[in-house]
Amino acid sequence: MEVDFIEGYKKLQESGDLFEHMLLDERDCKGRTLLMGAAYHDDKAVIEYLLENGRDVNAKDSDGSTALMYAGLGGHKEIVELLTDRGADVNAKDEDGKTALMLAAYNGHKEIARLLIEKGADLDAEDNDGWTASMYAARVDFLMAGASVNAEDEDDEDEDYEDDDDEDDDYDEEDNDDYDEDDDDYDEDEDDEDDDDDHDEDEDDEDDEDDEDDDDDYDEDEDDEDDDDDYDEDEDDEDDED
Template structure:
C-alpha cells in the first residue's frame, strides 16, 4: 500500500520508488489516491523522466475521473512531454473523444500543439478517427495548419493511408 506523502527522510532510491508509484497511480487512474497525494502537497504538474505529467499519463490511458481530479487541482493541460506531445494529442491518438472534450472544457484550444506542431486534428486524421475529426472541425480546428515538418492534417491522413479522413479533408480543401 502506498503512503499518502513521501517522508522527509527518504533516500534517493526510496524517493525514486515513491515517484514511480505516483506515476503508476496516474497510469492506473487511481483518482482516490491522486486526490490524497495532491491534498498532501504533491505537485500537480510533477513530471517523470520522459517529461510526462500525471495528467498526460492519466489522459493517455483514458482515466476520465483521474483527469478530472488532476484538472480540479490545477494540472496544466498544455504541458508537453519531452517528445513534444500534449495530452489532447495523446487522446486523439487513442481515439478518446470524451477525454478530448474534457480537456477542451478545461481550456485546451482546439488547435493546441507543442513543439512538433501536431494538433489533435492531425492525429485524428492520421489514424482515421472520423468522429474525432468531425468534432474538432465543428469546434473550429484549422485543417490548413502545418506541423514542424510542414505536413497538414490532409497530408498526415494521406501518408498513413487514412482514406476516410483524407477524403473528408480533401473535400474541405476543394
C-alpha cells in the first residue's frame, strides 16, 4: 500500500494534475491529514515523502492533535524521532492541553517519553486539568503495579491475622497468669483469715483461763470470810463461858 500510494502520488505530480495538492491536503471528517494517518500507522515511507513535498509537520486536526501526538500515541519511536528531526513542535498542545509527552506517558511509552524529553519537551507543562506528564506517568506505574500491590496486601493481611493470633495467645497467657496470681492472693487471704481466727481462739482461751482464775480467787476470798466468821463465833463463845 505504501508503494502504491507513493507511486500514485508521483504520477500525479509529474502530470501536473490540478488535484495533486487537493489529494495531499485532504482531511477526513475529524480534520486528520494523510501525515497524521501515516504517523499513527507507523508508515515511515509515506511520512518522508509527504514531508519532502512540503506538507505541514505541525498541522492540527479538529481536536488540536498533531502528527507527533499520533506517533507518540501509537508508540512509534522511530516516527517520533523522524518528525522531531523535521521540525515537529514537541510542546504543541491539543484542545485538552495535552502534549505528545503527556500522551506517551499516559500510554506507558517510556522510551518515547525519554526521547521527547531529550528533544526539549516541557516536563512541567500542564493540561487543562492541571496534570503534568510526570503525573500521568506516575498514574500508569501505579495502575500497572495494581496486581502486585493487591497480592502484597493479601500477604500483609495474612501476616496481620497471624500477628493477631499471637497477640490473642499472649493475651490468654497474661489472663491465665493474672488469674493464677489472683488465686494465690485469695489463698493467702484465706490463710491470713485462718490465722486471725486462730489468734482470736487463743485470745478467747486466755480470757477463759483468766475468768477461771478470777473465779478461784473469788472462792478463796469467800472461804477466808467464812473462816473469819468462825473465828468471831469462837470468841463469842469464850466470852459467854467467862
